[in-house]
Amino acid sequence: MFTGLSAFPLTPTDEVDIDEKGFARLVARLAAAGVDSIGALGSTGGYAYLTREQRARAARIAVEAAGEVPVMIGIGALRTPEVLALAEDAQNQGASAVLLAPVSYQPLTDDEVFGLYEDVTKELSVPLCVYDNPGTTHFTFGDELHGRIAALPNVGAVKIPGIPAEQAPERIASLRGSLPDGVALGVSGDQFAAAGLNGGADLWFSVIGGLLPELCLSITRAAANGDPDRATALSDRLQPLWNLFRRHSSLRVTSAAAEHLGLIDRPNLPRPLRGLDPNVRKEVAAALDALGVRA
Template sequence: MNSFDFRGLSAFPLTPTSEAGIDERAVAIMVERAVRAGVDSIGALGSTGGYAYLDREQRRRVTRAAVNAAAGTPVMAGIGALRTLHVRQYADDAQAEGAAAVPLAPVSYQRLTDDEVFGLYEDISAAVSVPICVYDNPATTGFAFSDELHAAITGLPNVAAVKIPPAPAEDAAERITALRNALRPGTVIGVSGDWFAAPALNAGADAWFSVVAGVFPGYAVAITRAALDGAESEASRLSAELEPLWALFRRHGSLRVMAAAGELLGLTAGPSLPRPLRGLDQDARHTLEDTLRRLGLLR
């Protein structure tokens, strides 16, 4: 296992995708912006990077574009798929393209049992030489991890981090503490659901796997630095400023909102989501544009 450190801020760029294909140039631009802003790592092919919608060759191209654009900043590359057979192939490809770590979600069609999910991580843990992050995202996978299952999986070789979904802000301390007590000591705890990042980092989470940082890395770097330096109230204040954006994330899904933001910024042409996914409608797009202007994120 190499020495990749999941801690800090990881920016998850979009993979703009239309019926005609993927826009790797836009991925590279987003990665360069994030690296310049000082993120700790890049998370290519996360849920935000649309990995589930991309074929093997497209995933390779996105990983390659991200690794090249990151210019030394480490890149994680998601490897989730419905079949273990394909997860293995994506893991091989990710490593061949220079990914420093591999997030893995238990993507499902048939609901998976705990034994099946453990078996998936067991199979992949034996097949990789870079660290795995357990990607716990019940909204997309339909699978809910127990802390006991997380504990068992983090006992496997090469499993170094767990990324958890958002909880209510007031439960952050209890949630992080309970998970910390369950996991193998040293396991990195990362969080997603950008509105949950400040409360969770303030409560002792180690890492933020950030959607907003893929397009607007500045705010996310400031929130992360404040929280990890112990300036809790500053982290909370900055996150509260973004609440109008978090509200749009919760309402429309962060992917749809950031895809529209990427189009508004001119980072990519629209439509940038693969059908049947659709972008925001005109009303929501106007609300987003207003919100971004008020926050100084759009001129």
């Protein structure tokens, strides 16, 4: 479950509801490409903007469209009872794992975050991935807290932010030393993924992998096959996309890219989020065309 490439697709929406056909299409493309797992309802999947009922339907659609590919479902929410209900829904819909970030409005303490994971993991029958994403949660995990949480039952992986190449081997080795044996360590932050994989991470939790799986699989496989130079070179080809991610956010750029490829309609982001302006859309289209990407 927690190896290789875990691809995170958008959950396209309009002003009323989920675009179920569009979402199924995105997930089915990933399964056909041979990704190792699919992460539905992550940050790219817009989980925080959807109701419980919408999230349950999205989980069902993802599992059905993925076929034999395991699906991890995001269950983050503000209150612990909501998280527990979402975890139950995800498991009932056939999720192979769940993904949990410490979502909050009031800043959380370490003990409060530990208590959240303690409450949730004891109710699970599938593995949980700890979602360390300070850019959205504004909570920073320390290694000691990661170790405490990873020792809880049913914790299968930790998802950490991207790490620059020169820091990746030391950072990954240090954090791995705090985790129990058998808990996988994965990186996000797509522009840093090759560095993380080359530095010893077990898997890449990828935004752009949810749209361009073949390119991301080539990077992942190169790193796994002991060819770090090739993994880095393949990642460098995507630099125009990484630049756009930094300027406009990975979610908005991926939304525009999916539209350009004719995979989803517009609008597809939940208000108040809005898509990119026409000039930036042209940059996104040019970056995809330069890569030779077609739907």
